Amino acid sequence: MNLDSNVFIAGHKGLVGSSILEVLQTKGYKNIITKSKNELDLRDSAMVEDFFKINKIDVVLLAAAKVGGIMANNTFRADFIFENLAIQNNIIHNAYKYGVKKLLFLGSSCIYPKLCPQPIKEDYLLNGELEYTNEPYAIAKIAGLKMCESYALQYQCNFISVMPTNLYGINDNFDLYHSHVLPALIRKMYLAKCLQEDDIDSVIKNLGKNYKNILKEFGISKNSITIWGSGNVRREFLHSIDMAKACVFIMENINFKDLINNQDKNIRNTHINIGYGSDISIKELAFLIKNIIGFNGDIVFDTTKPDGTPQKLLDISKLQNLGFKPSIKLEDGIKEVYLHYKARA
Numbered sequence: 001m002n003l004d005s006n007v008f009i010a011g012h013k014g015l016v017g018s019s020i021l022e023v024l025q026t027k028g029y030k031n032i033i034t035k036s037k038n039e040l041d042l043r044d045s046a047m048v049e050d051f052f053k054i055n056k057i058d059v060v061l062l063a064a065a066k067v068g069g070i071m072a073n074n075t076f077r078a079d080f081i082f083e084n085l086a087i088q089n090n091i092i093h094n095a096y097k098y099g100v101k102k103l104l105f106l107g108s109s110c111i112y113p114k115l116c117p118q119p120i121k122e123d124y125l126l127n128g129e130l131e132y133t134n135e136p137y138a139i140a141k142i143a144g145l146k147m148c149e150s151y152a153l154q155y156q157c158n159f160i161s162v163m164p165t166n167l168y169g170i171n172d173n174f175d176l177y178h179s180h181v182l183p184a185l186i187r188k189m190y191l192a193k194c195l196q197e198d199d200i201d202s203v204i205k206n207l208g209k210n211y212k213n214i215l216k217e218f219g220i221s222k223n224s225i226t227i228w229g230s231g232n233v234r235r236e237f238l239h240s241i242d243m244a245k246a247c248v249f250i251m252e253n254i255n256f257k258d259l260i261n262n263q264d265k266n267i268r269n270t271h272i273n274i275g276y277g278s279d280i281s282i283k284e285l286a287f288l289i290k291n292i293i294g295f296n297g298d299i300v301f302d303t304t305k306p307d308g309t310p311q312k313l314l315d316i317s318k319l320q321n322l323g324f325k326p327s328i329k330l331e332d333g334i335k336e337v338y339l340h341y342k343a344r345a
Contacts, residue, residue, distance in 0.1 A: 226300045
């Protein structure tokens with residue numbers, strides 16, 4: 001990949017895709033191709049094929065996906081497996097068919113077994129049962145990375161997969177019904193702080209006229225906020241800009257052949273974990289965000305709700321050995337995200 005390559009970012013408006021776009025623009029890439037959902041429905045095989053047929057694409061960064069937290073994953077199970085499989089199949093196959101020189105597929109750390117040894121090495125894939133609440137999404141992502149690996153082995157395509165940990169950033173999804181834990185905590189505590197300050201106008205602006213019912217539904221008051229689960233599970237969080245920099249680094253410096261590592265004929269697990277290298281409990285995260293925002297109420301943990309996987313900490317030694325290390329500290333990243341959210345809330 002070089003500055004003159006025709007680079008297609010699938011999912012450029014999402015958290016990861018928008019960060020990749022920002023990093024590429026900063027580095028001076030000249031021919032970046034993006035399409036909105038209205039312009040190109042990645043679930044539509046005919047539309048995707050026409051797109052690849054018309055545009056001479058050199059490089060694909062496949063960041064498009066249907067994503068969400070525990071509630072969304074467990075509620076819309078069919079949507080998560082169908083839509084993600086469709087997006088991946090259409091892009092990866094047409095990238096092969098129309099001669100794309102290099103492709104990067106973004107998976108998710110939920111591909112690993114629920115009770116995986118920690119930290120999680122790439123070789124632990126398919127060595128145990130998946131977490132039930134996001135099993136359909138995980139299976140779709142496993143299929144995507146195996147598809148890239150298989151096309152590389154059969155057709156010599158330079159297709160690489162990366163497995164990011166839990167990501168956060170200024171373009172995150174803060175929807176209370178569908179967001180991941182970190183942006184959800186930021187929004188809940190922002191609203192609770194507004195209530196403490198009797199700033200009802202900001203609450204109405206944020207939630208609309210039905211704000212009282214929404215506050216009650218999500219356990220938000222001036223005195224406390226409620227969080228799903230015990231708070232004891234541990235998660236690793238990586239800023240989306242660090243993720244984007246890692247993706248661009250890999251596309252500029254690493255090829256599929258570099259990931260085989262002299263394996264025998266049973267080549268597998270060529271994907272690369274991308275993480276921060278350390279984790280934090282959800283309880284610790286909640287209190288960290290509480291301190292950053294300045295919310296003075298209580299944090300209540302609803303243990304009747306599921307926790308999800310007990311711990312997900314990626315082993316990032318492969319990434320570090322390839323020459324990349326993340327640089328944005330969690331507290332600094334959360335401060336940036338909160339200030340950005342507050343400014344537009």
